[in-house]
Amino acid sequence: MGRLDGKVAVVTGATSGIGEATVDAFCEEGARVVFCGRNEELGRAVEARQPAGQAHFMRADVLHEEQIASVINTAAEKWGQLDILFNNAGGPSNVPGQPHAFNIEDVSEESFKYSQWYLLGSCMVATKHASPIMRKQGSGSIIMNSSKGAHQAEVAADPLYSAAKAGLSNYTKAAAMQLGPMGVRVNAVSPGAIATPIFWGGHTHGQQITAEHKEKRLSKFVNAVSGGLMPLKGPGGEAWDIAQACVYLGSDEARWVTGIDLVVDGGMLAVKGDHVGTTERMIDMWQKHDEALGRT
Secondary structure, eight states: OOTTTTOEEEESSOSSHHHHHHHHHHHHTTOEEEEEESOHHHHHHHHHTSOTTSEEEEEOOTTSHHHHHHHHHHHHHHHSOOOEEEEOOOOOSSOTTSOOOOSGGGOOHHHHHHHHIIIIIHHHHHHHHHHHHHHHHTOEEEEEEOOGGGTOOOTTOOHHHHHHHHHHHHHHHHHHHHHGGGTEEEEEEEEOSBOSHHHHTSEETTEEOOHHHHHHHHHHHHHHIIIIISSSOSSOBOHHHHHHHHHHHHSGGGTTOOSOEEEESTTTTTSOSOHHHHHHHHHHHHHHHHHHTTOO
């Protein structure tokens, strides 16, 4: 028996990375899923590997409200209910074909409007269209894909991305307050360094790169993470880790959980400063500790 048996879910931006992994996880746990993305070929491939009749792909761009509404309404019309909405779609804050505004003085009206709609506004309007369906049911779980960047400034931070994600994390609380009395839960999940195409530049704006370039980017990411980018030992977070957090938040196991931002980052936010240096000091500390106790 699956943890999401009988539930109907919508996942946006699900042709790669976290969204793709979440479709897989939701279907594995028994949910029926309508998911969307801009890449038709990738979407059909994700749909084809699910059990027959359990997943339905729609080509949609979250830059357009009517397309978001169509995806949500399709789920409710197709299966008569909507139990989970995972607002996952997102990506780089820069307007396609233009450089990132990493410097605060490079922010423009165009880059601001694009990034804030793409990363924040699209989630707000998806919630807007899911709300009446879930309120009528008296139940539902809405999950936002925020970011560690919503909680902490970084040397290489993207101010537009961080601002949008901080807004999303706080919007989650406002939506949880308004929808809680109607039986609808609203939470966010904030990934840290996750091995997904968007994080290491392998898949942006609905386009793909060559397999060779993808392998080089991924290898660089894994080396950085395993070199002490975060305190928790391991190769780094994967899309699966975020998908499992979404399974929990979407399931009845989380029936008393709303208004939170679940950070899944291997401890990056828990440790201040240089994680590489901290990791080395902790390893050295435990080695000396065990040596002193004769545990070597």
